[in-house]
Amino acid sequence: MKEVLFLPSLLRAASTALACAALVTAAAAQASYAFYVGRDLTDDGSVLVGGTGEEVSSHWLEIVPARSHPSGATIKVGVTAEAVIPGELIEIPQVPHTFRYMHMAYTDFEGFPPPLTNGGVNEHQVAVRDVWAPSRRELVEMTPRPQRGLQYSDLARIVMERARTAREGVEIIGELIARHGFATYGGNTHLIADPNEGWVVWEFAGGQGLWVAERLHEDDVRVLYPGGIGDIPTDLASDSDFLASDNFISFAVERGWFDPASGESFNVQHVYGDQSIRDYREPGIKLMSPAAMEAATRAMAPVSESDLMQRVRDPRVVDDDSGYGQVVSLRKDLPDADLIRVWNAPTGSVAAPFNVWWLGVEKVPMEYAQHRYLTKDSAATFLNPDYQIQEATRFAGRTFKRVMYFACSDPDRLLGPVTEMLTGFERETQADLSWVEHMAGTMIDGGDRGAARELLTHFAGTRAIAALDLGDTIAEALDAYIRLVGGRRAPDGGRINTLDPTVNCLANGDPDHAE
Template identity: 30%
Template sequence: MNTVTALINIGVVLFAVGGADACTSLLVTRGASADGSVMITYTCDGEFHPHLEYTPASDHAESDSFEIRDWQGKLKGRIHQVPHTYSVVGLMNEHQLTITETTFSGRRELHNPHGMMHYWHMMRIALERARTAREAIDVMTDLVDRYGYRSTGESFSIADAREAWLMEMIGPGPGGEGALWVAVKVPDGYISCTANKARIGEFPLNDPENCIYSDNVISFAVEKGYYDPDSGEPFRYRDAYCPATPKNRRYADARVWSIFRRAAPSMNLSPDYHRAVKGAKPYPLWIKPDEK
């Protein structure tokens, strides 16, 4: 059994029996898998995924709309429907586009209860309307720009047959517009992992092939006092919008460490960071596994 396959099996066993509401996603690029496939694992330890739902591909009239409902089924609004939507099974569509998530919550004051789009609305709509990971990012970010973002901080794992992306998003606070987000492509030959804590640190500002972000992701943080551009430190998304605490390091980063140390024993990753040892460095956003 190859290393990555073993990790997927271990992840399903270990994390599926973990604490309630603990979600973990492992992203594997083509160059990191033995058969050249892009893969995402998803363990969602909640009670809202009891079965796989199938939605067939459909054509829609110009007057058709998509209903936005909350967890209890209450209608919250409607958005314009597109002429054609793709078939979806669970969290994958007919074009092998897959989207999963883990919630990192982040700064409480940035929750916007007036937005329309919860993360599960965005995932579902993107799967019905997009063919690739990049298209899905465009769909999801356009939705929050148009209708507002209602969820707390989320990490989305988005993959198609060729690429794997990680997008992290948080709201602008009550009554605010859009969302603060960054999306990065996992380099081919590498794996990444997210586990209920924002993971994106410093990111390239002028590399749209590998990183895209909301126009105000840095300026908003400066305005709110989350980041001081005169500090001499680069802007890091995770530090601005989901500051590390001993609790979230132990709860979330321990899972990242557990996966990475199995994928690349040669790195000898220290457990100090998830144990909240002073001065310990955060784990990298992605690593190259010792074996495929």
């Protein structure tokens, strides 16, 4: 969540300065995490990408097929008048063909039309993560009202639909912003990766089309919370590790935010970022800074998928804010796009298992599809009858929220056993990956892609339901334990919702409990 449901009516009556302060506060309270591990640091030479989506919303898994579009087709993008920085939706041209991709969708972001996405991975192994990255106050103030352009979710989705490489994803973002503008709540980064490299793209408020991108190398580890970029060369055209809008340096000079004669380096965070954050790697917002998380991840090298799952579910950074967890392997030697492998936790992975999915999976079990629990407008509307059977099923997001709330009520005693059960379940899944992928690959080589997809769909769906059964078992066991040993504690207050610090699985918020 980058903004909160009741903020717009307050902000419309507030001054621009107050609006800017509210934007920064909202972004700091709820924002997405991203991890990048270069292929020289992984156990199998793949690039690893991980992250969480932090929104007050249900989340559900979607596999979007490749599609062909008629001449003249358009897509609607942007934000509405209800956004913190009010906007108008616009239509832009659609391309003739869009790629198959997998992502987690959600609905909660006032003024940003659902369904929304933080990113996922497409058939060309281009993975995308979106992370908040606040711009300096002056840029927020000069943002046109109404603003027009593509917002963070539009950009993530379009990169998945159109990009064949990470660098092409950066170029697509730059071209779209130059042609149609950028609509924002204050600024964003996108982490884009492929089997060779990664890029961090920072898009700024202000309506000036400002953006910059930094290449991540084979031996890099990067953790974004918030997103950011530090020192860059002023002669951007001479360095292949950086890309930017044509006005990126000149606009800062015109505004007096950077003096080329000073001899100082051009630090993007210092020039264009929120001026209260001097080092985006040390913001002190979570219980573990991005810099410390980078060091912890690098110390695991060679990093495996399981290692990155451990980092993504680390209770120092994952709590009730985290709507889901994700880990993606991007492999140069992958024989077929249907075998692109994604691990998704249906809600905060501190108390939920990572389930395996492949891009060749043809359908997602209803239990992992959209439900009304925490879905926008559910409290004010009735169920569409078309969804009645899906809604009647169990919902993985709700099941593992129960596990989280039980485990976090007494983490010293309960979190350890829960983590052991989750990782044990994941090890069972991993033990079968080799034969499943080998058989699916053999079927594809033999010309029977349909059979391969049936196998992948059956295995992934069966394991997902087994995970849900495990979640029910854990929740009931924890409930019994609390009733019989500790006793249930009823709430003392009369307000169930809060913007204060949310549920976490660290006793008294003490990071030492996570070691």
